[in-house]
Amino acid sequence: MDFSSTHSWDSGYLSILLKSFLIWSFTLLVCLLVVGFPIVVLMMTIGSLMAIVLQSILPISAVLVVAGTIIGGTLMGILAAAAMLTIKGVHPQDVTWLTWLRGDEEVASDSVFAACPLTCKIS
Numbered sequence: 080m081d082f083s084s085t086h087s088w089d090s091g092y093l094s095i096l097l098k099s100f101l102i103w104s105f106t107l108l109v110c111l112l113v114v115g116f117p118i119v120v121l122m123m124t125i126g127s128l129m130a131i132v133l134q135s136i137l138p139i140s141a142v143l144v145v146a147g148t149i150i151g152g153t154l155m156g157i158l159a160a161a162a163m164l165t166i167k168g169v170h171p172q173d174v175t176w177l178t179w180l181r182g183d184e185e186v187a188s189d190s191v192f193a194a195c196p197l198t199c200k201i202s
Contacts, residue, residue: 102171103161111157122149 126149133141
């Protein structure tokens with residue numbers, strides 16, 4: 080009986096960690112694709128130059144090596160950052176700039192129409 084209660088606590092804690100890790104991975108990937116688009120363009124430019132240089136040394140697999148290095152490095156960076164945030168205990172729900180992830184809707188201000196000061200008092 081004691082083993083089953085300890086096991087359920089461990090699996091619950093592990094599921095929370097896994098959920099946090101997956102949410103952080105998704106969030107960081109989306110942020111890289113949307114906000115980091117200039118960085119992606121810069122990485123691809125450098126990668127294509129590296130492939131041209133490596134073409135003389137590795138004539139068949141230069142593009143494959145460079146593409147694998149860029150994609151693998153990017154994925155490993157995203158997964159390492161997600162793991163670090165998960166291990167530190169930062170939950171995505173606690174981050175203020177991730178309101179789109181929580182589904183909260185922020186209303187910036189109420190709409191004030193230009194004609195309202197002229198027509199609002201007319202009844």
